[in-house]
Amino acid sequence: MVFKVLALSAAVVASAVITVPIKKMKTQAQVYRDNNLMPIPEDPFGANRGMGTDPDVPIHDYQNAQYYGEMTVGTPPQKFSVIFDTGSSNLWVPSKQCTNCGSHPLYDSSSSSTSTKNGTIFKIQYGSGPVSGFLSGDAVTVGGVSTTAQTFAEITDTTGLGLAYKLGKFDGILGLGYRDISVDGIQTVMGNLKAQGAIEKNIVSFYLSSDGSDGEMMLGGYDATKFTGLPKFIPVSQKGYWETKLDGFTVNGAKVTTAANCIFDTGTSLLAGPTGEVKKLAATIGAKPMFLNRNEYKIDCSKIDSLPDLVFILGGNPYALKAKDYIIQSGTICLFGVTGIDVPAPRGPLWILGDIFIRQFYTIFDQENDQVGLAPVAAAVEKVAL
Numbered sequence: 001m002v003f004k005v006l007a008l009s010a011a012v013v014a015s016a017v018i019t020v021p022i023k024k025m026k027t028q029a030q031v032y033r034d035n036n037l038m039p040i041p042e043d044p045f046g047a048n049r050g051m052g053t054d055p056d057v058p059i060h061d062y063q064n065a066q067y068y069g070e071m072t073v074g075t076p077p078q079k080f081s082v083i084f085d086t087g088s089s090n091l092w093v094p095s096k097q098c099t100n101c102g103s104h105p106l107y108d109s110s111s112s113s114t115s116t117k118n119g120t121i122f123k124i125q126y127g128s129g130p131v132s133g134f135l136s137g138d139a140v141t142v143g144g145v146s147t148t149a150q151t152f153a154e155i156t157d158t159t160g161l162g163l164a165y166k167l168g169k170f171d172g173i174l175g176l177g178y179r180d181i182s183v184d185g186i187q188t189v190m191g192n193l194k195a196q197g198a199i200e201k202n203i204v205s206f207y208l209s210s211d212g213s214d215g216e217m218m219l220g221g222y223d224a225t226k227f228t229g230l231p232k233f234i235p236v237s238q239k240g241y242w243e244t245k246l247d248g249f250t251v252n253g254a255k256v257t258t259a260a261n262c263i264f265d266t267g268t269s270l271l272a273g274p275t276g277e278v279k280k281l282a283a284t285i286g287a288k289p290m291f292l293n294r295n296e297y298k299i300d301c302s303k304i305d306s307l308p309d310l311v312f313i314l315g316g317n318p319y320a321l322k323a324k325d326y327i328i329q330s331g332t333i334c335l336f337g338v339t340g341i342d343v344p345a346p347r348g349p350l351w352i353l354g355d356i357f358i359r360q361f362y363t364i365f366d367q368e369n370d371q372v373g374l375a376p377v378a379a380a381v382e383k384v385a386l
Contacts, residue, residue: 017218017220017221018142018144018199018218018219018220019223020070020084020142020216020218021069021214021215022067022068022214023067023068023069023169023214023215067083067215068082068084068170069081069082069084069217071140071141071142072140072141073093073107073112073140073141074107074108074111074112074114074138074139075113075114075138075139076111076112077141078105078107078108078112080093080105080107080171080172081169081170081171082170082171082172082173083170083172083173084176084204084206084217084266085174085175085177085265085266085267086176086177086242086265086266086267087177087241087242087265087266087268088124088173088175088177088267089177089178089179089180089182089183089188090122090124090152090153090173090182090186090188091152091153091172091173091174091188091189092131092133092152092153092154092172093107093153093155093172094106094158094172095133095134095154095155096108096109096110096154097133097156098133098155098157098158099156100159100166101155101158101166102165102166103166104166104171105171109136109138109154112138112139114139114148114149115136115137115138116137116138116149117137118135119136120134120135121133121135122134122135122153122154122155123183130157130160131160131161132155132156133153133154133155133156134154134156135151135152135153135186136153136154137149137150137151137152143217143219145193145199145219146198147189147192147193147198148196150187150189150192151186152186155172173267176189176204176266176365177240177241177242178239178367180239180240181240190202190204190219193219200220201221202366202368203219203220203221203364203365203366203368204217204218204219205217205218205221205223205362205363205364205373206218206266206358206362206363207226207377208266208355209359210325210360222362223362226378227361227362227375227376227377227378229375231364231375232315232317232374233315233364233366233369233371234315234371234372234373234374235370236370236371236372237261239370241265242263242265242372243261243262243263243350244261244315244372245262245314246260246261246262246314247313248311248312249273249310249311249312249351250311251284251285256280256310257273257351258277258349259273259277259348259349259351260350261351262312262314262351262353263350264353264357264358264363265352265353265354266354266358266363267354268352269354269355269356270337270338270339270352270356271337271338271351271353271354271356271357272351272352272354273340273351274340274341274342274343274348274349275295275340275341275342276340277340278295278338281338282297282338285299285307285308285336286300287299287336295339296339297338298333298336299327299334299335299336300334301334304324304327304334307323308323309321309322309323310326310338312357314374319357319360319361321357325337325356325359325360326356359377360376360377361374361376361377362374362376362377
């Protein structure tokens, strides 16, 4: 693959760059804990995901999804709150035919003058279980720009997602990965927005706030006011997920991983890596396994100020996370924001850089040039030397 350096400009035509507010919510794992529900599975991808042989199954941990925003389907528009997820590539919303969707709004095709029938059975597998339904077509609007005849899934069975979905704030998922991993090869929303002229460039960028305030997703470009310096770009090493080479991962100068690749995923709140490496890393900083989930760790809150940086080397540049970035305080408990996930060969082993990482580094997902751009967010300039 030839790497083309993109000279993105803050002077991109205003009408071609769309800003979408995104809101922070509790992770589904927190919903489980707060409501004394069963813990999430130790392997969020499931024991038989078959990622090395089944390209239709997204590498995605929905239960740690943390940010959502609004979009509409149909004419007149029916509003839904969705997770904007770079770890998958399909759009789905709950259907009027769903009998176990709790209080979520339900898509009603009979109320839309632009709906088209499809009927193909749709299934997608998450670590906690599957969701299923059927395909339909309709107008989809995100940030005020629309695509016509977008194929998406009406979900009729959310049993696999458990009670946390019924209690959660998001209604569905809008995937922002490559079409290569789209279930049934369906054209993505971003692909259609560009093809139909709603945006000029197939680029989506994320600013995730660290202080609990709303974040921002931008379609068609990036918002240079949200970061310092110039973004540095890393070529995508394999299309599908937003996967790049991982040059290294160190703590106190010592090598942490043998994995050579990583994935940037807005649909995962944590950092995730091979189970054995995460176990050793947790022991290094003094974190102990949680009682109910041995892949989740806690640490004495009084130790935060003395903990080392986690330093990822990407595109030859260091990106450091301080303890206050990767330790999550939940009531009186401090959780280590790293979990173990074993992705089998040939896809793995790899690390997943979720929202803990993206909150510190403005992230640009650029399908025009097959690259990921990173720049320190304005409040985190001290965290990386660029």
